[in-house]
Amino acid sequence: MNVTLIDHGAGNVASVERALARIGVASERASTPESIASAGILLLPGVGHFAALIRALDEKALRQPLLETIGRGVPFLGICLGLQVLFESSDEAPDLAGLGLMPGRVCALPPTVKLPHMGWNTLRALGPSRLLREIPANSYFYFAHSFAAPAAPELTAATCEHGAEFAAIIERGNIFATQFHPEKSGDAGALLLRNFVSLAA
Amino acid sequence: MSLARRIIPCLDTDGARVVKGVNFAGLRDAGDPAELAARYNAEGADELIVLDIAASRDRRPTFLETIRRVAAELAIPLTAGGGIRTLEDARSVVRAGADKITVNTAAVEQPDLISQLSEEFGAQAVVLAIDAKREADNWDVRIRGGRDSAHLDALAWAQQGVILGAGEILLTSVDRDGTQSGFDIALTAAISGSVSVPVIASGGAKLPDHFLQIFSAGAADAALAASIFHDNAQSIRLLKQFLAQRGVPVRFPC
Secondary structure: OOEEEEOOOOOOHHHHHHHHHHOOOOEEEEOOHHHHHOOOOEEEOOOOOHHHHHHHHHHOOOHHHHHHHHHOOOOEEEEOHHHHOOEEEEOOOOOOOOOOOEEEEEEEOOOOOOOOEEEEEOOEEOOOOOOOOOOOOOOOEEEEEOEEOOOOOOOEEEEEEOOOEEEEEEEEOOEEEEOOOHHHOHHHHHHHHHHHHHHHO | OOOOOEEEEEEEEOOOOEEEEEOOEEEEEEEOHHHHHHHHHHHOOOOEEEEEOOOOHHHHHHHHHHHHHHHOOOOOOEEEEOOOOOHHHHHHHHHOOOOEEEEOHHHHHOOHHHHHHHHHHOHHHEEEEEEEEEEOOEEEEEEOOOOEEEEEEHHHHHHHHHHHOOOEEEEEEOOOOOOOOOOOHHHHHHHHOOOOOOEEEEOOOOOHHHHHHHHHOOOOOEEEEOHHHHOOOOOHHHHHHHHHHOOOOOOOOO
């Protein structure tokens, strides 16, 4: 089954496309409400500013079809900013409403450490994770962000720490998200993307 | 959990081929960028940087094609730079497959470019490259491939760059570049201690001990080298083993 990549114009869709192609998974870009509504597997890449992604989704009228499609149980993976927009709001753009699929607010990482949190870090698994299946426990993943989501135990499959502990992997029902970039995380990232796609097969 | 110190090979290109030189001069051919990128990706490089050191207008399409070919080989982040003077230049580099953009001379000449890039791509995608040369007790910022003085203090420029929106500093010691006599520890420690963003140290790498020193005494978040990797004088895997044995957190591919 093809992975539908939500192309909102504010994310590095091409690098996710290449990462999927490397593991033999076909993908197609979607930027219309219809193409999202008909998706079998959804992936939302995101880099940059919270406001840019939320505004792009709203300007293209993608918010409602996205929520409805996820609500129908279609497997969804959000990457980086694609994780953060699942929450109710973000300190990065306090006036904008997030998608509200996860409770809570995205906060800035503390200024006691170098920001952005940029580079390769390891995870702490809080419980069984479908995305981390068969991935060695000490694997490194690539992060590039200054804001992060709270590590609520009921949503969070794995956390990471940089100044504070935050949600690195979210898994709830058909909703998955990673704060790191699996498409830039070498073999470990490729395994994670494969795990996600195989959940939907 | 600990953020790994990064090892970053750098591909200086004339647009199409990897070249190398000493102190920004005397270039010679060092291989095909896509072939080298594939090798470094497999060996455990944490990122890759591709620079167009010729950066002439008519070679631009060639460099963009090089970025595309390199990006196709990588499952790690790619930074590209050299001759990026406008937001549109940066867009074309990102469209070709770069995750981050690095700017140097153009940022000195028009500091607002840093803010424009940061607004469009996010601070995490904007790498301010600073070429610094020792002058008495300070470091002078050099531009146009290290040739000219920008009449700026490197420490002050790094801090201003971060305020304008840079998310990372790529710091090259003009004095050490190409000498293989070790990174400039004093310079790197001074800059790293005065900015809130990660610093990539560059210039002078040869021995594993040089990397150990720049991560400890130099407080670098990442270290860049070119010719020692291109020539197979230093394997990335063995370098990381050396560092790991001495307590530096590094990432090994699984």
